[in-house]
Amino acid sequence: xxxxxxxxxxxxxxxxxxxxxxxxxxxxxxxxxxxxxxxxxxxxxxxxxxxxxxxxxxxxxxxxxxxxxxxxxxxxxxxxxxxxxxxxxxxxxxxxxxxxxxxxxxxxxxxxxxxxxxxxxxxxxxxxxxxxxxxxxxxxxxxxxxxxxxxxxxx
Amino acid sequence: xxxxxxxxxxxxxxxxxxxxxxxxxxxxxxxxxxxxxxxxxxxxxxxxxxxxxxxxxxxxxxxxxxxxxxxxxxxxxxxxxxxxxxxxxxxxxxxxxxxxxxxxxxxxxxxxxxxxxxxxxxxxxxxxxxxxxxxxxxxxxxxxxxxxxxxxxxxxxxxxxxxxxxxxxxxxxxxxxxxxxxxxxxxxxxxxxxxxxxxxxxxxxxxxxxxxxxxxxxxxxxxxxxxxxxxxxxxxxxxxxxxxxxxxxxxxxxxxxxxxxxxxxxxxxxxxxxxxxxxxxxxxxxxxxxxxxxxxxxxxxxxxxxxxxxxxxxxxxxxxxxxxxxxxxxxxxxxxxxxxxxxxxxxxxxxxxxxxxxxxxxxxxxxxxxxxxxxxxx
Numbered sequence: 001x002x003x004x005x006x007x008x009x010x011x012x013x014x015x016x017x018x019x020x021x022x023x024x025x026x027x028x029x030x031x032x033x034x035x036x037x038x039x040x041x042x043x044x045x046x047x048x049x050x051x052x053x054x055x056x057x058x059x060x061x062x063x064x065x066x067x068x069x070x071x072x073x074x075x076x077x078x079x080x081x082x083x084x085x086x087x088x089x090x091x092x093x094x095x096x097x098x099x100x101x102x103x104x105x106x107x108x109x110x111x112x113x114x115x116x117x118x119x120x121x122x123x124x125x126x127x128x129x130x131x132x133x134x135x136x137x138x139x140x141x142x143x144x145x146x147x148x149x150x151x152x153x154x155x
Numbered sequence: 156x157x158x159x160x161x162x163x164x165x166x167x168x169x170x171x172x173x174x175x176x177x178x179x180x181x182x183x184x185x186x187x188x189x190x191x192x193x194x195x196x197x198x199x200x201x202x203x204x205x206x207x208x209x210x211x212x213x214x215x216x217x218x219x220x221x222x223x224x225x226x227x228x229x230x231x232x233x234x235x236x237x238x239x240x241x242x243x244x245x246x247x248x249x250x251x252x253x254x255x256x257x258x259x260x261x262x263x264x265x266x267x268x269x270x271x272x273x274x275x276x277x278x279x280x281x282x283x284x285x286x287x288x289x290x291x292x293x294x295x296x297x298x299x300x301x302x303x304x305x306x307x308x309x310x311x312x313x314x315x316x317x318x319x320x321x322x323x324x325x326x327x328x329x330x331x332x333x334x335x336x337x338x339x340x341x342x343x344x345x346x347x348x349x350x351x352x353x354x355x356x357x358x359x360x361x362x363x364x365x366x367x368x369x370x371x372x373x374x375x376x377x378x379x380x381x382x383x384x385x386x387x388x389x390x391x392x393x394x395x396x397x398x399x400x401x402x403x404x405x406x407x408x409x410x411x412x413x414x415x416x417x418x419x420x421x422x423x424x425x426x427x428x429x430x431x432x433x434x435x436x437x438x439x440x441x442x443x444x445x446x447x448x449x450x451x452x453x454x455x456x457x458x459x460x461x462x463x464x465x466x467x468x469x470x471x472x473x474x475x476x477x478x479x480x481x482x483x484x485x486x487x488x489x490x491x492x493x494x495x496x497x498x499x500x501x502x503x504x505x506x507x508x509x510x511x512x513x514x515x516x517x518x519x520x521x522x523x524x525x526x527x528x529x530x531x532x533x
Contacts, residue, residue: 063316063324065262072230080485094378098443099409101485105287105532110272110280111235111253112314114188114225 037141038088041126041148043133050152051136057093059136061103062113067134075116076128076137084122088138092153185228193220194285196490196528203512204522206494206502207292208243217243217528219283221252233257239283252283253307267312267330274314274328274370275304275385276403276418282306285530289414289448290478291490292526294434296452299472299501301430302361303401303420304387305334308368322376329369333389335362341506342469342499343428345513346461351506363389363399372405379410397425414438414448430456443482450476456500466513468520471498487531494524 040056042048047069058064059073067073078085080097089100107113119125122139129135130147139145195218198209208217221239228234236254241247255269272280278298281287297303310332319325340359344351351357368387375381388400403420419433431454438448454472457463463470478492496502502522504512512518 063262096411098440098482098485102287102409105284105486106281108188108190108225109192109223109237109284109287109532111223111225111237111255111257112280114227 038084038138039141039143039145039150040092040136040138040153041129041145042136042151043129044147044149045133046149046151048151049149050154052154053092056136056153060093060116062107062116071134074132074135076125076132076135077116077118078122078125078138079118079120084138084140092138185226188225188227189222190225190533191220191222192284192286192530192532194218194283194291194528194530196291196526198524198526200502201523202519203504203508203517204496204499204502204519205505206496206522206524207295207526209524209526214243221283231259233259261315263315263317265314267314268310270307270309271312271330273304273306273308273334273368273387274312274330275368275387275401276370276420277383277405277407277416279304279306284532285490285528286486286488286532289436289438289446289480290450290476290492291528291530292492294418294436294450294452295474295501296432296434296454296472297403297418297420299432299454300337300339300358301422301432301454301456301500302336302338303403303422303430303432304385305336305363308332308334308366310366319373324374326372326374327370330387331367333362333364333366333392335360337361339501341503341509342456342466343458343461344506345466345469345509346458346463351509357506362392364392365390380406380408382406391424391427395426397427399424412440426459428456428458430454440482446480446482448476448478448480450474450478452476454498454500466499466518468497468499468518469503470500472500472502473497486533487529489529490527492524492526494522494526496522496524 048067055064060075065073080101086097089095089097093100095103104115119128122143125137125139126143126145126148129137196208197213197215198207198217199213200206200209200211203211208214219239219241221237223237226234234256237252238249239252240249251270253270253272255267255271257265257267259265274280276297278288278293282293282298285291308330310330312328312330314328316324316326338359338361339357341351341357366387366389370383370385372381372383383405384403386402388398391397391399401420401422403418405418408415415437417435422430434450434452436448436450438446440446452474456470474494474496476492476494478490481489497520499518499520503509
């Protein structure tokens with residue numbers, strides 16, 4: 001191993017210190033969302049009463065784009081900061097939110113697809129699902145779901 | 156147009172946002188999605204060698220910014236385009252990464268036409284997206300300026316996904332057309348006694364015509380595990396028209412806190428050069444925010460008809476990298492990487508001084524590089 005120049009060493013130490021200081025300051029602001037519970041809803045005219053977990057995951061990742069009857073699937077998500085979405089992603093998609101984000105970045109920047117629309121809350125998701133025949137979404141377990149139908153998730 | 160490179164980039168970005176805004180606000184079909192990414196980094200090397208934008212005096216100018224638009228017109232038709240501006244090392248560049256139209260017959264069959272991201276290996280389609288990798292730069296043994304794959308092909312392609320058994324799926328691509336790629340030309344130019352008088356002599360633009368290529372990636376029933384292979388062949392658009400053939404294999408495991416990737420690529424350019432590169436990359440998320448990463452990277456490049464014994468280190472590249480990242484969110488990250496490079500295929504003094512440094516016996520074959528930077532996407 002050849003000797004490293006003193007100036008380069010000093011530069012490297014300065015860069016390291018600056019990076020660590022930045023990360024420590026930012027780290028103090030870290031917060032963790034607690035997962036919530038959810039229920040999966042579809043349009044009231046959708047004949048399905050239950051859907052397997054794998055199929056729901058494929059629909060939200062846009063790997064399956066048709067319902068068994070041939071209608072186009074139009075999934076809708078809650079915002080990325082929602083604890084309900086975090087719980088849904090973990091238990092149905094089998095991914096942490098960071099992995100879901102990486103999946104969609106990969107799809108977007110390789111020109112292969114775009115993520116489902118994100119809605120600000122339960123009411124906006126329910127409104128979207130009620131108005132779209134092929135829609136599927138999820139909301140808090142305690143939310144009332146007029147104009148939509150709750151479907152069971154099979155393992 | 157502003158004269159400073161960064162100002163030009165910002166002006167370019169503002170123009171794109173303004174141009175996209177009216178269509179986005181309509182919230183009606185056709186639908187326009189707007190995304191983007193960017194990065195900045197500082198790099199400093201331990202000696203006169205320049206590597207990944209890092210120099211002995213330190214270099215803070217490496218930055219890029221890209222905007223990506225997707226226009227969806229109905230169920231079947233989509234158009235994608237991405238423009239990117241790069242600055243660094245006294246140069247600036249605004250280029251179209253890809254611009255193509257896609258017609259979807261079904262999930263299993265989509266037809267693409269235009270300038271399309273070249274499907275080769277794990278990272279080629281997301282070459283500059285810093286939030287999709289654990290280090291500031293991609294592994295240079297495969298993705299460095301040595302010519303395994305271009306960023307895009309121009310032509311026609313088919314792509315799709317299908318199930319091939321319980322828990323197994325395959326994603327495929329097949330394409331025909333041409334490509335242009337850039338190679339770091341200084342080592343070969345030195346061997347061949349060519350001029351390296353200006354910065355433009357450092358890189359060589361190489362066009363491949365009559366290209367046929369394919370990639371298949373198999374997702375296994377093991378959660379997060381996929382394997383794949385890519386290959387293409389074509390004719391180099393030079394006076395002789397040598398055949399150029401490149402093949403690669405990949406394996407990727409993404410599970411919870413772990414990210415493991417490895418690739419191997421081999422290139423044969425008849426009567427001109429051979430190259431074999433590969434890497435192993437591992438990253439582990441200690442918490443939601445902190446991630447550590449390690450990389451081993453290797454490249455062997457031989458040039459036909461030269462006397463490499465004059466400076467054998469110009470044909471090889473071995474590298475180890477350690478990195479630590481702080482993820483503010485899945486789309487914003489601060490990274491610190493330490494590289495240790497052996498060999499001069501990709502790490503050399505300024506090319507105009509290369510011959511002088513080699514002939515005076517002062518070529519350093521080992522380089523340490525420290526890089527710090529931030530990357531984001533939206």
